[in-house]
Each structure stands twice: as C-alpha cells, then as structure tokens.
Amino acid sequence: MTHRKVYLAVGRKNTRIYRFDPIDGDTRLVDNVAPYKSGFTAMGAQYREDGKEPLLFAVSGGGLVVIDVEAGTVAQHPVQGLPTGVTWYDGDMSTDGKTLFVAGDPQGHSYSIDVANKTATAGNPPGGGRWDDFAQHPKDHRLISVEGDNGDLLNVDPQKNPMKTVLKPGVFRPAEASSSSGSRRAYSAMFFDTVGNFYAVDSAGNVNHLDLSGGEIPAKAERIGNGKIPVDGLEVMNGAGLITQMPLKPSYDEITVTKKFTTSWESYDPKGRVYSFDLVLSASAGKNSPGKNADVRKFRISFDLPTLPGSKVEASGVDVLYEGGKAYLDSQSDQLLPAGESRHITVQITVPGDPAELPHEYPLAGLRATRLA
Structure with a gap:
C-alpha cells in the first residue's frame, strides 16, 4: 500500500513531521503532531488500510518513537535489547510492516526492531561513511543509500560485514548541510516509488531523482527544482514512505x-x-x-x-x-x-x-x- 506523499523528520531537536509531495515539491508541516524535544531519526512507515495515514516508527536513544500522523500522537517506548547512547541515522520498515531496521555507529551493531513486541535483535555493523538513511527497492528489495561526501550510490546488505558496498561512484552531487547549527552534509531522507524511481533528499532539502526501475544505473542523478524545499532552514533528518508512481515529471520551480x-x-x-x-x-x-x-x-x-x-x-x-x-x-x-x-x-x-x-x-x-x- 502506498500514498502520494512521503514524510520527513525535520529538525535535530524539537523534531517535526512534514508531508512532502515529490511531484510538485509541496511541503507542509503536520500541525497536529507536536515537536519531539529530544529528536528522532531512523524512520520507517507502516501502511494501514486504504484511506488511513501510515504509522511512523523512529528511534531516539534506546527507545522506539511511534508517530500517528492521523491522530496527532507521539509516544516513546523502551526497546529490549536496543542500546542507549547511540546516535542513530538509517532506518526503513520491512515490507510486512513488522520490523524497523536501523543503524547508527559505523562499527557498532545494526538492529532489527520488532515494533509490536518492542524487542531488538543485533545485526552486522553498517560500515563507515556519511550516509544517513536507506530505502528498500520495491522490486528487488535491496536497501539503497547515498554517501553524502562524494555521492556514491550504495547497497546496504544486512548479511554482509560491513553492510555497505558501493554500487556506482559519484552518481549524486556531494550533499549540502542546512543553515542550522551542527547540520551534517548528508543524504538524510530516501524513498522509492512503486516502479523503482529513487529520491534522495540531503540535509539542506535538495531533492534528487535517479531512475532505478531498470537494470542499468544511470551515470548521474537529477537534482530537481530551483532551490530547496521550504523547511525554514532546518535540517532534514530522515524520511519514510513508498509513493505511488506518477506519469508526471517532477518540478519544484x-x-x-x-x-x-x-x-x-x-x-x-x-x-x-x-x-x-x-x-x-x-x-x-x-x-x-x-x-x-x-x-x-x-x-x-x-x-x-x-x-x-x-x-x-x-x-x-x-x-x-x-x-x-x-x-x-x-x-x-x-x-x-x-x-x-x-x-x-x-x-x-x-x-x-x-x-x-x-x-x-x-x-x-x-x-x-x-x-x-
């Protein structure tokens, strides 16, 4: 199940949720979801029946943050087996919506979180670099990410140690940081549409598109639009969602x-x-x-x-x-x-x-x- 919009976590502290339309760049604050003071990242979306907004799951410290954008509620739950004191970056939800897969410390464990039972199982370390999110390809189910420093397209394989391998170097422009204090130069929000078009948003809100619907990887990604998506200069921290494919060219100008x-x-x-x-x-x-x-x-x-x-x-x-x-x-x-x-x-x-x-x-x-x- 998919929606026409994805969800962005914006702001290192007092994190807010925004809805984002990748076709026309329409970006709106979800007013009924209050700021989360301590911040969260590593977000994934659990889709529900038709007509309902998805549940969003993220991590903050050693806890699981559950955001119901429809009800406007935010709650944190302790997770058995998930360490505290870790800065989390990457997150994505399994296809069945039961497991949030997260990574943080390049040399530390990744974790699979059972969102119903609130338990975490340790996995392989992610490997080094400045990559702050990943998204699952809708057809071959590979986790895809982008290195912020040099724009390398990455494959994240949970069965490998470390998980990160380079699929193709220099496909994206180097990421930009936002104007907010402490912002990282990273690609921090990633998502696919249902046929394999890949979108990557950097910390400053630049949106990039890469057609991964076929067997070949294009040489270069396209940066969409004239300027950054409007999030008041705050840092884009993470993203979640799988969008319906649209027969329209994206434009944010x-x-x-x-x-x-x-x-x-x-x-x-x-x-x-x-x-x-x-x-x-x-x-x-x-x-x-x-x-x-x-x-x-x-x-x-x-x-x-x-x-x-x-x-x-x-x-x-x-x-x-x-x-x-x-x-x-x-x-x-x-x-x-x-x-x-x-x-x-x-x-x-x-x-x-x-x-x-x-x-x-x-x-x-x-x-x-x-x-x-």
Whole structure:
C-alpha cells in the first residue's frame, strides 16, 4: 500500500513531521503532531488500510518513537535489547510492516526492531561513511543509500560485514548541510516509488531523482527544482514512505499563482457543487523559490481535491490527473508567458457531496504552480 506523499523528520531537536509531495515539491508541516524535544531519526512507515495515514516508527536513544500522523500522537517506548547512547541515522520498515531496521555507529551493531513486541535483535555493523538513511527497492528489495561526501550510490546488505558496498561512484552531487547549527552534509531522507524511481533528499532539502526501475544505473542523478524545499532552514533528518508512481515529471520551480472565486452552483450528476475560479498565473518566482523572473512555456498547477467518484476539473489547454487527494493540471503545449507577465485561466471544479453541506466557496487548499519549461 502506498500514498502520494512521503514524510520527513525535520529538525535535530524539537523534531517535526512534514508531508512532502515529490511531484510538485509541496511541503507542509503536520500541525497536529507536536515537536519531539529530544529528536528522532531512523524512520520507517507502516501502511494501514486504504484511506488511513501510515504509522511512523523512529528511534531516539534506546527507545522506539511511534508517530500517528492521523491522530496527532507521539509516544516513546523502551526497546529490549536496543542500546542507549547511540546516535542513530538509517532506518526503513520491512515490507510486512513488522520490523524497523536501523543503524547508527559505523562499527557498532545494526538492529532489527520488532515494533509490536518492542524487542531488538543485533545485526552486522553498517560500515563507515556519511550516509544517513536507506530505502528498500520495491522490486528487488535491496536497501539503497547515498554517501553524502562524494555521492556514491550504495547497497546496504544486512548479511554482509560491513553492510555497505558501493554500487556506482559519484552518481549524486556531494550533499549540502542546512543553515542550522551542527547540520551534517548528508543524504538524510530516501524513498522509492512503486516502479523503482529513487529520491534522495540531503540535509539542506535538495531533492534528487535517479531512475532505478531498470537494470542499468544511470551515470548521474537529477537534482530537481530551483532551490530547496521550504523547511525554514532546518535540517532534514530522515524520511519514510513508498509513493505511488506518477506519469508526471517532477518540478519544484515555483511561479506565482493567485485565485479569485467567481461563483458556484449545485450539480446533479454527480450530486454536489461546481465551483468556478479565475486563476492568474504569473511568470515570476513564487514565495518558496529564490529564482528570478523568467519566461514560462509550460506549467503545472496543483491543488487539493478529494479523490472521490465524480470529482473533476475542467480548464482549457491543460491535461488533468487526479491522485491522492490532489489535482495536477499540466499545460498541453508550449504556451509562452514572458517574464513578469500574467495570464488568466478559468477553472471549474466539481466536488461531489450534499450541496447543502458543501461550502459556498471551495477553499482550493494547497494551490501552487511550477514551471515545467
């Protein structure tokens, strides 16, 4: 089971959880999960039935931290057999969601934690280097990681001593540290989609993509976007999740989009409401992008939309894809918008439900636009 978003642990202390959409760079603080004062890392996701957020498991000292992002609860439990006084880095959940595999001290043991019984079993040492997370390939189940100092692509094999071997040198750029005090230059959050596209985020929030869906390893990873994901300069500490594969090119090069609600009316097939908006797209850098104004030839607009039968978006000149509670509108062809200029796009959104209970104005939460070309 997968979701459209993954989860980032951000901040060395008072660690917070963020949801991150690897397609459009949408990054949101999970407000209902309180900061965890002592910090945690080595995070994994345990997926539950459809429609529910996963449970997140991490380690802090000698304890297991359980984060329920849906209920907004954070709890720490002692783990029998897990040593205290260790700085943990890497973590990932087994496919069945029962075991969190973690590593810390390069020369010390790794541990497999039974998350139900809260017991830990020692394994082989990870080996040296500055690699701060790993993720399981969805097809061949190898644990994949990235060395922060030189960008080597790594295979982490729990059966080997040490576990780390180099698959291909220099595939990624050297990692960057965040501006926060004590930040490491490391790739600290890693995850796959369901076909084998690999994403690695460094401590500063730079996102990188590598296609590992085939037999060949590409020579170089692609760094996505224009600037870092917005986490207020805090250090990205870890990540967890397996995302649904999307037939869309990732883009985080944000440009400015504003909305003006026009009107709404009841619909009967499906029963619900239709909302009309005038969206103004500007060829200027968005609030989370440090880039300069530049021409826009192709664009993407995205916003929250419930994934329900009958939900739909209509607008001219765009292809629309619905997935995971969001709509993505990609321009169909080259539509030159010169730097600093704007254009209007009329969008109609159908939301199923009881018209009397639906709002008069749909909130259009998460509205953002990115430059594709």
